[in-house]
Amino acid sequence: LTVTTFGESHGPAIGCVVDGCPPGLVLDAGDFASDLARRATGKSRYTSQRREADEVEILSGVYEGATTGTPIALLIRNTDARSKDYSEIARTFRPGHADYTYWHKYGVRDPRGGGRSSARETTMRVAAAVIAKKWLAEHHGVRVRGHLSALGELTPRAFDWDAVEANPFFWPDAGMVSELEAYITALRKSGDSVGARVDVVAEGVPPGWGEPVYGKLDAELASALMSINAVKGVEIGDGFAAVSQKGSEHRDEITADGFLSNHAGGILGGISSGQPVRASIVLKPTSSILIPGRSVDLDGQPTEVVTKGRHDPCVGIRATPIAEAMMALVLMDHALRHRAQCGDVGDIRPRIA
């Protein structure tokens, strides 16, 4: 399975091509609405106020309501780009923003709303992954879901999956939502931003998906999650907490009834173990903030930058569906690779010599 996206935040449209999806998956434009709305801006007071319809047009790869096996092209037209005079921003580099490195790489500046580096690009990852989530659920009973597990210094004091979709933060502790609202409101007033952590888990993954050396499932998952805008850290299973664990604690003992724990995050030796696949990401604080920061202009001269606009005080708030998307895409890819090499799930006869 390969996915490419195209389009700029303030261009006419964004889109993606999903290649390698098997034929026969029932799919129509309405399938995309729910996950795209979960990720979208303008849905609460706590995110960017840009309001996009995010309506998917299926351009190819679907005939009479089902995938054909040919490349699936999806398009979303931008409707609220509000392009204006970019001459000021085009001459300076926002501290912490990709415009500095894009300039040094390409020598071309597209200042229109961050262009390809904008979080707008993640819309199409979520759209592509609607296909992966649907295919994984129908063919393997796999469910991928996530939640925010830290917002700045705040962490949940209770956990309930039902709470996650009932608040704009994807927060698993319903009793803390008003605390989060007050926190983000104060943060926005101060003109600053904050980081966040998202946990994502795939339940129902059978044992055997992945590769033993090159293309390990955890390596490809880490790479996919790290490719999300603003992600600065990825953990699989217990991740960095393993540094202070003993082997007797970290190893997941196995009984006739199954594993006794899941510190490994459902992946052993690059291959899924049949336990839930667990990963976490950390997103840095949004770099586009109202607090002045030192920078340089195109001539290398010192300047001060204040980023005005419709920005998120915490990009992590909208990152849960994006993390789910990247995990689903990696899992579908590995499911197809596993099927190509080892046959369907039913074909495998585990043998212990």
Ligand code: EPS
């Ligand atoms: C973003 C800046 C804002 C956000 C945008 C990400 O857009 P604009 O430049 O138009 O004000 O709204 O996020 C989205 C549009 C989206 O769909 O996620 C940025 O600089 O990354």
